[in-house]
Amino acid sequence: MxxxxxxxxxxxxxxxxxxxxxxxxxxxxxxxxxxxxxxxxxxxxxxxxxxxxxxxxxxxxxxxxxxxxxxxxxxxxxxxxxxxxxxxxxxxxxxxxxxxxxxxxxxxxxxxxxxxxxxxxxxxxxxxxxxxxxxxxxxxxxxxxxxxxxxxxxxxxxxxxxxxxxxxxxxxxxxxxxxxxxxxxxxxxxxxSNVGVSVDWSTHMQRHFGAPIKAVKWTVNGTHSRGEAVVSAHGLEGGGLYPLARHIDASTSLFVDLIPDMDAAQIAERLSKKRGKASLSNHLRKALRLSSVKIAMLQEWSRPVPQNAVALAALIKNLPVAHAGLRPMDQxxxxxxxxxxxxxxxxxxxxxxxxxxxxxxxxxxxxxxxxxxxxxxxxxxxxxxxxxxxxxxxx
The missing domain is CATH 3.50.50.60 (FAD/NAD(P)-binding domain)
Incomplete structure (x- = not known):
């Protein structure tokens, strides 16, 4: 049977x-x-x-x-x-x-x-x-x-x-x-789980929607995840962030290290070189090879951007991400x-x-x-x- x-x-x-x-x-x-x-x-x-x-x-x-x-x-x-x-x-x-x-x-x-x-x-x-x-x-x-x-x-x-x-x-x-x-x-x-975070972007970030953020490290409450993300109209998405989702809510502090392969002293040394008439954006691009989307994130979350090399290096290594918690569960x-x-x-x-x-x-x-x-x-x-x-x- x-x-x-x-x-x-x-x-x-x-x-x-x-x-x-x-x-x-x-x-x-x-x-x-x-x-x-x-x-x-x-x-x-x-x-x-x-x-x-x-x-x-x-x-x-x-x-x-x-x-x-x-x-x-x-x-x-x-x-x-x-x-x-x-x-x-x-x-x-x-x-x-x-x-x-x-x-x-x-x-x-x-x-x-x-x-x-x-x-x-x-x-x-x-x-x-x-x-x-x-x-x-x-x-x-x-x-x-x-x-x-x-x-x-x-x-x-x-x-x-x-x-x-x-x-x-x-x-x-x-x-x-x-x-x-x-x-x-x-x-x-x-x-x-495995979901992005919501960010209320200013209008200057719109031209970066869809841009990948590569070679970064994300940190929440001492837990790290290294991997890229993408700027979306509603926030940040990507495999670098997803492992941290289980630790994030609207009140959680999230940080990103924009240059994880260099320490703050190395970054500060490069930033200390004379920039002449170059704008800060161009200086960041030339001295650190920062992508335009990383520079935009730095400007987005640190107004005004520090001019002091040591303070700016510290910010690049530990940039606070102004977020509003996770995207909806159905996403x-x-x-x-x-x-x-x-x-x-x-x-x-x-x-x-x-x-x-x-x-x-x-x-x-x-x-x-x-x-x-x-x-x-x-x-x-x-x-x-x-x-x-x-x-x-x-x-």
Whole structure:
């Protein structure tokens, strides 16, 4: 007799769980509220799909912050090497960039997703779109809008892979949180992660919108992140800032070091050279090779700009960023918060709801960009799928 598994959420965690369960012999149906699956996955691949970072476990784990210990067995079971091998089995060759980040050679998500769907189809996985999950009825059956066939509403196992609470238009709206709270499942409030900061720019910054800020270091409360950002109409965005988002609110002091490879004394020495009739901007450009956007930031946040070389050097090394907190959560790449770890057993099954497993960003873990988010989703999806298959007696 076949056993049935219903997976709610057609992102990378849900699809990975589906693959594992189908390979084990379960009859698998994946439900998604949107007209197509993997929408956030496709969005992530628009500028090059960063699948993972090619690094040993001891370097991967710290990037998952407080959840590293809980995630360790899952990521060890499906680490960056395993992810690369999995992509290659889908006939999607990968390459590793100079920073260690791993990308498909196609540099897009769509070819990999098509190949993945083809594999799932071959395994007999049924995919149902435009089916929004509404929770459970009084008899414990899954409820969807519109209603689905009764045989799939009371599966032998259910895996929830509904994402966090960002990019609602792509499917991750966090609406599931109240459904689980109603069943006394502890859920940690969501917060924005991997998101930019809001800045109320003066008009003189408008010509710099879209400009990259390269070779800088950002600091919040003693925590540093080195990496570039981009000036946008609403503030600052970019991989250099994203790891600090979890430490920032409207009252947090944020600083940027515009020349992290030189100390203040070296900068002051260069600035002390006679500039003649050159304007301060030209002097900064010639003496320090500061880009126009960095000079504009210096002028934006230090009125008037110090003329004294030592004071100006100190400011260049520790320029206060006048910000108004993070951009809205729905603009974040990801969110922290979600199902509390103490609500789950070691197989990611809800302790209060036997047979219901959770995976992906809906669990309370966080990671920076750089392939770590997808690594966590793949690993937890696979782990939940294996645990569900074990519960069904298939492994």
């Amino acid at each position: 076949s056993v049935r598994a219903s997976i709610i959420g057609g992102g990378p965690a849900g699809l990975m769980a589906a693959e594992v369960l189908a390979q084990a012999g379960a009859q698998v149906t994946v439900f998604d509220a949107k007209p197509s699956m993997g929408r956030k996955f496709l969005m992530a691949g628009k500028s090059g799909l960063n699948l993972t970072t090619d690094a040993p476990l001891e370097r991967l784990l710290p990037r998952f912050y407080e959840a590293a210990d809980r995630l360790e067995p899952m990521i060890a079971d499906f680490d960056s090497k395993a992810i690369q091998a999995w992509a290659k089995r889908l006939q999607q060759p990968v390459f590793t960039g100079s920073s260690g980040r791993v990308f498909p050679e196609a540099m897009k998500a769509s070819p990999l997703l098509r190949a993945w769907f083809a594999r799932l189809d071959a395994l007999g996985v049924r995919r149902v779109t435009r089916a929004r999950w509404q929770g459970w009825d009084d008899a414990g059956a899954l409820v969807f809008d519109p209603p689905q066939e009764a045989q799939f509403m009371q599966p032998d196992v259910t895996i929830l892979a509904l994402g966090g609470a960002s990019w609602a238009r792509l499917g991750s709206d966090g609406a599931w949180a109240n459904m689980l709270k109603d069943r006394d499942v502890p859920v940690i409030p969501f917060g924005a 974040a790449i990801s969110t922290h918060g979600g199902i509390a770890w103490n609500a789950l057993d070691n197989g990611l099954m809800l302790k209060s709801m036997p047979g219901v497993f959770c995976a992906g960003e809906m669990v309370d873990w966080d990671a920076p960009t750089g392939g770590y988010l997808l690594t966590g989703c793949f690993a937890t999806g696979r782990w939940a799928g294996q645990a569900a298959a074990q519960r069904l007696g298939l492994l």
